[in-house]
Amino acid sequence: MLRITNVSYSISDRFSLQNLNLQIEEGTHVSIIGESGCGKTTLLKLIYGLYDTDTGTIFWKDHQITGPKDHLVPGMPFIKHLSQDFDLMPFISVEENIKKFLSRLYPKESEQRTQELLEVVEMSAFAKAHVKTLSGGQKQRVALAQSLAKEPKILLLDEPFSHIDNFRKNRLRRKLFSYLKKQHITCIVATHDSTDILSYMDQTIVIREGEIIANAPTRELYKNPKTHYIASLFGEVNEIPAHWLDTTITDSNTLALLYPYQIIAANTGLDVTVKQSYFKGGYYLIESMHNDTPIFFESSKEYFPSDQIKLALKTLLMD
Numbered sequence: 001m002l003r004i005t006n007v008s009y010s011i012s013d014r015f016s017l018q019n020l021n022l023q024i025e026e027g028t029h030v031s032i033i034g035e036s037g038c039g040k041t042t043l044l045k046l047i048y049g050l051y052d053t054d055t056g057t058i059f060w061k062d063h064q065i066t067g068p069k070d071h072l073v074p075g076m077p078f079i080k081h082l083s084q085d086f087d088l089m090p091f092i093s094v095e096e097n098i099k100k101f102l103s104r105l106y107p108k109e110s111e112q113r114t115q116e117l118l119e120v121v122e123m124s125a126f127a128k129a130h131v132k133t134l135s136g137g138q139k140q141r142v143a144l145a146q147s148l149a150k151e152p153k154i155l156l157l158d159e160p161f162s163h164i165d166n167f168r169k170n171r172l173r174r175k176l177f178s179y180l181k182k183q184h185i186t187c188i189v190a191t192h193d194s195t196d197i198l199s200y201m202d203q204t205i206v207i208r209e210g211e212i213i214a215n216a217p218t219r220e221l222y223k224n225p226k227t228h229y230i231a232s233l234f235g236e237v238n239e240i241p242a243h244w245l246d247t248t249i250t251d252s253n254t255l256a257l258l259y260p261y262q263i264i265a266a267n268t269g270l271d272v273t274v275k276q277s278y279f280k281g282g283y284y285l286i287e288s289m290h291n292d293t294p295i296f297f298e299s300s301k302e303y304f305p306s307d308q309i310k311l312a313l314k315t316l317l318m319d
């Protein structure tokens, strides 16, 4: 288990991570989400041992993770950290970039492992190519393979798919996270992308201004977001008086957080005027207005500006 206890760390006068407490079971996949600048990367670097904490401790099982004060070369050997600027050698080939992390004493095994990893990240065709000739997304895939070469106990990924096209991203995500589960590698991912999270992450941690404000199983967090900030990290969300759509609620001060898919056009309900329809492939996201309040909902049918319609709740409970 990874155990973070009362950790604080000031990066500057303006930013600090404050009193973090966190436990992550071995083999779990965890995402760290939060707005840009909230401290996700800083937390990953603390876990890797790139910074010395101001207070508190970080342990992986019985090993204390400590920073540059205690290590000439910071970073723990059983952890791999894939940063946003992948650390590859540009003038050697893709496979050499991976092999340099494997033992030269066993060339056959090293070759096999390299090919296995290139297959996971779908870069086998580029094995002999020089890294400097690769695109950003291809470099990111090589960096991913490199981070797995030595089979870390913990893999820390910072925006791991940010440069990778949608065509490949979904397949790569499926392959990577199932490989990590199979190998029982604990994985912590800092991400902005909610599709990284929902299907693959067992646990999600939400950070706001240097503080952990939520830590829960991912589905639970998605279904019951406690605040607008948390819900909005998963996509568009409406925060509206609950009684507008739920007639069982009498208190007009109670607010409801509703994702667009929870609201539908109906024969009776709340009067709204359509402002805009956004084509999303299998459905439309409709932006409508009730008085001055925007309400987003999903529809299989396109609506047009100024259409007058009524909205109702699709589900009271999200399950």
Ligand SMILES: Nc1ncnc2c1ncn2[C@@H]1O[C@H](COP(=O)(O)OP(=O)(O)OP(=O)(O)O)[C@@H](O)[C@H]1O
Pocket (backbone or CB within 6 Å): 011, 012, 015, 034, 035, 036, 037, 038, 039, 040, 041, 042, 043, 190
């Ligand atoms: N070396 C540094 N010196 C001073 N301030 C820094 C340094 N590194 C980061 N910061 C500041 O610390 C805060 C947290 O940065 P961090 O990179 O951890 O955020 P983040 O949540 O990962 O952001 P993003 O999602 O944009 O990558 C930011 O306000 C950033 O400007």
